[in-house]
Amino acid sequence: MRSALTLRNIVTAALVIGLVLLPLYVALTGDRFVLILFTRIVILAMAAVSLNLILGYAGMMSFGHAAFLGLGGYTTAILSFEGVHSGFLQWPAAIAVSALFALAVGALSLRTRGVYFIMITLAFAQMAYYMASGMARYGGDDGLSLESRSTFAGLLNLSNKTTFYYVCLALLLGTILLVWRLTNSRFGMVLQGVRSNESRMSAIGYPTFRYKLTAFVIAGTLCGLAGALIANHTDFVSPSMMFWTRSGDLIVMVVLGGMGTLFGPVFGALALLFLEQFLPTLINMAVRPFNPAGAAKAGEYWQLVLGPLLLFIVLFARGGIDGLLKKLGGKHSSHE
Amino acid sequence: MxxxxxxxxxxxxxxxxxxxxxxxxxxxxxxxxxxxxxxxxxxxxxxxxxxxxxxxxxxxxxxxxxxxxxxxxxxxxxxxxxxxxLARSFQITSLFLDLSVLDNVALAVQAHAGHSFHFWKNARKEDALRIPARAALERAGLIGRADWPAAALSHGEHRQLELAMALAGEPxxxxxxxxxxxxxxxxxxxxxxxxxxxxxxxxxxxxxxxxxxxxxxxxxxxxxxxxxxxxxxxxxxxxxxxxxxxxxxxxxxxxxx
Structure with missing residues (x-):
């Protein structure tokens, strides 16, 4: 039952190897843009993997996950603004702030279920968004630039794009490893039981609230760390990174890639950011032969194509990209 | 006893x-x-x-x-x-349908094995959970279905699974x-x-x-x-x-x- 050479495993391995070797390709071609794009993909994949822990494995439909990206990012940027540049201080602070916020939001929102849970997590994220907009000292609506990237006492130079990429990739792979261990542990079995049938879990003696809260805090913390990375990547933070559509993007990555699968969110982040990047060009190219003047304008409507595409995947490829790979790979049963 | x-x-x-x-x-x-x-x-x-x-x-x-x-x-x-x-089985079957039959019973065993804040060890390979779970399935006559998804069982087998879950805590x-x-x-x-x-x-x-x-x-x-x-x-x-x-x-x- 555990044959290793399935299509899904091959594609996943190829993805990891490709990510590891990417800087080599960049060195050979001199294509800096690809490295910047992939750094962003890797960071957002990490955020999506963290969301997947609660959304995919525990069935908690959190609609405010981008708030943690913002909290981690703002913590980093504000410390930098106040003259603290050491990553040894910034990053643990980003983690601590996200963990505390997750603890507070989780403690209140996890007492509700379904639509109420979605609305409360959304409300908290919007609250964080408006708070960031209101911080005049830190740029308000206009956001805040980082004076310099986080420093690590000369051990790592994050201004080097290749070094920074590898730091992000290492943290993504570390996050995946952590989620893998977590979801297969006793704790993870409880989360999956909660997703499947929470009232039965209570009936057989699990105090489900504390397990859900723990998962929520772990997910928020990991996403906060991804936020510290994003701030370093763009050298800039702004309230818009916490806007509710950003939380929506993270959900789309998880659903598109495959909920409750280890590498699904990575596929999802890759696919969504690729579409975001290249759909406008593709549409532009497709329209040009018919209407050369309007082609550039048509590219702006790429979301009109993205929407139905997502709808199609949700309707016909349940299990997302990961599920599709499994299906194409052949007769594997749904459990393993 | x-x-x-x-x-x-x-x-x-x-x-x-x-x-x-x-x-x-x-x-x-x-x-x-x-x-x-x-x-x-x-x-x-x-x-x-x-x-x-x-x-x-x-x-x-x-x-x-x-x-x-x-x-x-x-x-x-x-x-x-x-x-x-004192264990109870339910009149209306209420199972973890998207988990395997063995996982269902193992969750019931785990419920009796103290808190579940164990984050690293693979629970699906823990003898302390799997052996009693298999024993309960054996007693409920369902051991042959251990690796099936619970959703794939017949109604009668769902009742057997309910019974196995009640038995899992050695009541x-x-x-x-x-x-x-x-x-x-x-x-x-x-x-x-x-x-x-x-x-x-x-x-x-x-x-x-x-x-x-x-x-x-x-x-x-x-x-x-x-x-x-x-x-x-x-x-x-x-x-x-x-x-x-x-x-x-x-x-x-x-x-x-």
Whole structure:
């Protein structure tokens, strides 16, 4: 039952190897843009993997996950603004702030279920968004630039794009490893039981609230760390990174890639950011032969194509990209 | 564990439960001896499921006491009762349908194995969970389906899985709420055989509509009507009881069994 050479495993391995070797390709071609794009993909994949822990494995439909990206990012940027540049201080602070916020939001929102849970997590994220907009000292609506990237006492130079990429990739792979261990542990079995049938879990003696809260805090913390990375990547933070559509993007990555699968969110982040990047060009190219003047304008409507595409995947490829790979790979049963 | 038939393992004293104007449990007293299979029968609305719900802790009685193995459990939360060894299977099957059959039972084992804040070790490879889970599946006759997704089982197998989950905590007593409901004749016969094997090992309180099964299995039977005990005794005594015949059992059915 555990044959290793399935299509899904091959594609996943190829993805990891490709990510590891990417800087080599960049060195050979001199294509800096690809490295910047992939750094962003890797960071957002990490955020999506963290969301997947609660959304995919525990069935908690959190609609405010981008708030943690913002909290981690703002913590980093504000410390930098106040003259603290050491990553040894910034990053643990980003983690601590996200963990505390997750603890507070989780403690209140996890007492509700379904639509109420979605609305409360959304409300908290919007609250964080408006708070960031209101911080005049830190740029308000206009956001805040980082004076310099986080420093690590000369051990790592994050201004080097290749070094920074590898730091992000290492943290993504570390996050995946952590989620893998977590979801297969006793704790993870409880989360999956909660997703499947929470009232039965209570009936057989699990105090489900504390397990859900723990998962929520772990997910928020990991996403906060991804936020510290994003701030370093763009050298800039702004309230818009916490806007509710950003939380929506993270959900789309998880659903598109495959909920409750280890590498699904990575596929999802890759696919969504690729579409975001290249759909406008593709549409532009497709329209040009018919209407050369309007082609550039048509590219702006790429979301009109993205929407139905997502709808199609949700309707016909349940299990997302990961599920599709499994299906194409052949007769594997749904459990393993 | 030695089984002395005389020790009551479960004692219910003057239990009372109202829902608005309706008396669901009316001054009900009941003793279940250790090692016996005690059946509760009664027409629809007699308060059988309400009784089970109070015994398992899902409902709190308005007054009266419940003792299990000498402990007063009247106010105890459901999961604490199950950790004392009083397990319940549900009338409406409520499983983890997207998990495997073995995972379902392993989750029930894990519920009795202390807290679950273990974050690193692979729970699917832990003997402490998997061996008892397999043993419970074996006893419930479902070991052949261990790796199936629970959703793929038949209705009868779902009931067996319910039973396996109740057995997973190594209970001293089982509360079974209509385990035969909705089963075909073959599946019912299999369930009866299974319960007969189980009753040698633990105490069972069985609520069941299937009279044939009840009279085949029970050591003692208690008859409820409108939340009251109208008779309690061996199957032969119940069969001969005029009040029971009148209130509940059709003459034909009694003759039949």
């Amino acid at each position: 030695s089984k002395r038939k005389t020790d009551p393992i479960l004692q219910v004293e003057n239990l009372q439960k109202r829902f608005g104007g309706i008396i669901a449990t009316d001054d009900l007293s009941l003793n279940v001896a250790a090692g016996e299979l005690h059946a509760i029968i009664g027409p629809n609305g007699a308060g059988k499921t309400t009784l089970i719900a109070q015994l398992s802790g899902q409902f709190k009685p308005d007054s009266g006491r419940i003792y299990f193995a000498g402990d007063d459990i009247t106010a105890l939360a459901p999961y604490k009762r199950s950790s004392l060894g 001293r007593m089982l509360l079974l709420d209509e385990p035969m409901a909705g089963l075909g004749p073959e599946e019912s016969a299999r369930m009866v055989a299974m319960l007969r094997a189980l009753k040698a090992e633990l105490t069972i309180l069985l609520v069941e509509h299937d009279m044939e099964a009840v009279f085949a299995l029970a050591d003692r039977i208690t008859v409820l009507v409108y939340g009251r005990v109208i008779a309690s005794g061996t199957p032969n005594e119940i069969r001969a009881n005029a009040q029971v015949r009148e209130a509940y059992l059709g003459e034909a059915e009694v003759a039949h069994v």
